[in-house]
Amino acid sequence: MATDDLDSWMWAEAVARQERADRLQKQFFKRATPRPRRQWEPPVDLFETQDALYVIVALPGVSNATLTELEVRGDTLFVAGDRRVPTPGQEAVLHRLEIPHGHFERAVTLPWPRLAIAGHELKDGCLYLTLSKR
Structure with missing residues (x-):
């Protein structure tokens, strides 16, 4: 084997190994994909009368300030926000954490088209919505 052939082969092998x-580096050290924002979905109850649809969304510990989305688009109600973990004090030791916390989102397909939010109230750990029929 000629020296030029050996040098070319070694160079080609080195380039192939570098590639x-x-x-491998890109495969194992790629950027972490962002975690989905939604962490939990609150339960929902729907009640219908002749004039309106009443929605109750269980949101313990959520205030108006942390409710980020409340909207009807088409035939879907969207509710989103955040529930922070309550901290009773610096000395508290966490033994159990069962109530969901963090960001929540809920999309509910409504049984009646073209509804509009006529009113809402956060009371007793629930969001009470009145959706008027048009």
Whole structure:
């Protein structure tokens, strides 16, 4: 084997190994994909009368300030916000955390088209919505 052929072969082998190392590095050290924002979905009750639809969304510990979305688009109601973990004090030791916290989103398909939010109230850990029929 000629020296030029050996040098070319070694160079080609080195380039191929570098490309493989780059691919492996990209495979194992790629950017972390963002975690989905939604962490929990609150339960919902729907009641219908002749004039309106009443929606109750269980949102313990959620205030108006942390409710970020409340909207009807088409035939879907969207409710979103955040529930922070309550901290009773610096000395508190957490033994159990069962009530959901963090960001929540809920999309509810409504049984009646073209509803509009006529009123809402956060009371007793629930969001009470009145959706008027048009």
